[in-house]
Amino acid sequence: MRQKYLIGVDLGGTNTVFGIVDPEGNIVCEDSIKTQNYPLIEDFVDACTRCVEPLIQRVGGKDLIGGMGIGAPNANYYSGSISEAPNLPWKGEVPLARLLSERLHLDVVMTNDANAAAMGEMKYGAARGMRNFVVLTLGTGVGSGIVIDGKLVYGSDGFAGELGHLIIDRSSDARLCGCGRRGCFETYCSARGIVRTAQELMASGRSSLLDQISELSALEIYKAASQGDAVAIDTFRLTGETIGAVCANITTFCSPEAYIFFGGPMHSHEFIMPHIIKTYNAQVMPIYRNRCKFLLSELMDKNAAVLGAAALKA
Amino acid sequence: MRQKYLIGVDLGGTNTVFGIVDPEGNIVCEDSIKTQNYPLIEDFVDACTRCVEPLIQRVGGKDLIGGMGIGAPNANYYSGSISEAPNLPWKGEVPLARLLSERLHLDVVMTNDANAAAMGEMKYGAARGMRNFVVLTLGTGVGSGIVIDGKLVYGSDGFAGELGHLIIDRSSDARLCGCGRRGCFETYCSARGIVRTAQELMASGRSSLLDQISELSALEIYKAASQGDAVAIDTFRLTGETIGAVCANITTFCSPEAYIFFGGPMHSHEFIMPHIIKTYNAQVMPIYRNRCKFLLSELMDKNAAVLGAAALKA
Secondary structure, eight states, X not given: OOOOEEEXXXXXXXXXXXXXXOTTSOEEEEEEEEGGGOOSHHHHHHHHHHHHHHHHHHTTXXXXXXXXXXXXXXXXXXXXXXXXXXXXXXXXXXXXXXXXHHHHXXXXXXXXXXXXXXXXHHHHSTTTTOSSEEEEEESSXXXXXXXXXXXXXXXXXXXXXXXXXXXXXXXXXXXXXXXXXXXXXXXXXXXXXXHHXXXXXXXXXXXXXXXXOSSOOHHHHHHHHHTTOHHHHHHHHHHHHHHHHHHHXXXXXXXXXXXXXXXXXXXXXXXXXXXXXHXXXXXXXXXXXXXXXXXXXXXXXXXHHHHHHXXXXX | OOOOEEEEEEEOSSEEEEEEEOTTXXXXXXXXXXXXXXXXXXXXXXXXXXXXHHHHHHTTOGXXXXXXXXXXXTEETTXXXXXXOTTSSXXXXXXXXXXXXXXXXXXXXXXXXXXXXXXXXXXXXXXXXXXXXXXXXXXXXXXXXXXXXXXXXXXXXXXXXXXXXXXXXXXXXXXXXXXXXXXXXXXXXXXXXXXXXXXXXXXXXXXXGGGGOSSOOHHHHHHHHHTXXXXXXXXXXXXXXXXXXXXXXXXXXXXXXXXXEESGGGGGHHHHHHHHHHHHHHHSOGGGTXXXXXXXXXXXXXXHHHHHHHHTTO
């Protein structure tokens, strides 16, 4: 049998990127369309088809394609549908996996971005050879992909693995989350949550290089930390301590071999990771102590979303 | 092929019970030995063999036995060993599954009590037909068995599923747990934790029927609640609210179809369960709301530990 390529699709609010991935995890060709240009899903499916078919021809035709994986916000693996994604143009339930499968005559599976990231790490990244691990993606929110015994955890309805919405602070003035509740993990450790932490430290009256910055971001905090700014360094310390404490709780659930971290804020890993590890081992139940690895994604400098989506079919 | 029987073994600090289970989940015969009478593991294995072999003969001999499952404290599924169980006579690591398998020439698997309970519910109890559910066993501690996609979650090392040790209170005066840490779920919702809650309410100066009781227990609190005692009723309300809030967090991991509750305190389910359900649906992330079942074990009036252990091989 000839070797198969896989198609990975990174469906985002701005661009939808198609990549053809070879068995070694190289993206051999890719192209993209503008997601917002197609407010009708039928037009979007047409545009996807026009974009991906030339790529398929370039690698030798459909017989060499093992299938297509799509990573998309609010996507459900079981239904193959996207539901009420706030940053996508289509309303209601969109059965995109079926629509593309019928048009392209390919097997198509779809899941959310963080689950795709976890599959990408298992096939091509830091989790190669592992069967039990958790990927945490730190971005606008905090996403998670949980792999147990070599398989992604989807749960009874396809909505498992939303660890960004673990409630970690039950006080009445805990941070408000986009999900409508208070105290979710992601309000502390997403890129936005890290900025809120810095703002709280600054509001307590400590002076900081960050005082000069008009639009605070995780990147600006990193720059300040690199210059020795105490508020910036404390921001990342608090972030790491929170992540470590949350991981200590997650371990009672699935006792993973490793936690793997992905996303912009982890470019500041030198300021965050030591505190994750220290807090985790101080707080985890004794039977788990000093047994878990804490790793950076190995796909952060690659097109991780396309690789992760392709890995859904690998 | 003739139908197979399974052997379920409930290894406890006082008794070790052997039961032969038919394919319908009936225990057709059983016998037991005193665990503490055998401080040497070799003597214990001898005693097990003398106890179980007559049972095997009674159902027609070894050819009709599909295997043996053991539920034991501190047992590890992967290693087949019991490690440092505080209430058992053997120290260090005891490879009991291998020792019994060699002696009896049967397949033997072993796991902890709560995992066995989960398998029992799936094969013979409230979780029949389910592939994603969580069993919480409320006893001296709080145990958990997590089933995802039809399989028990063991994690990377066999120690997954210790939800009784989720830290749910991070304040410095949170309740001290037997694991050496503070604020574990089981310090609030085990039988002992429920008693502590009642004691705290009584210490606040409220008068209660419980004032008369010299040795407070979950059963005494149940009796008082049944007579309308407000402190007892509040104790169970707080217990239910805590369980509901914890389940709301667990759902972000594995989005189960149902939570199933087992153990003495659940005889008071009329006072606890409504608060579990109300708090869960109030606090869970909106996508999960009103979708999960909350059930009582269907094995509480049977020999659940023996059935659960047998189900490990079913």
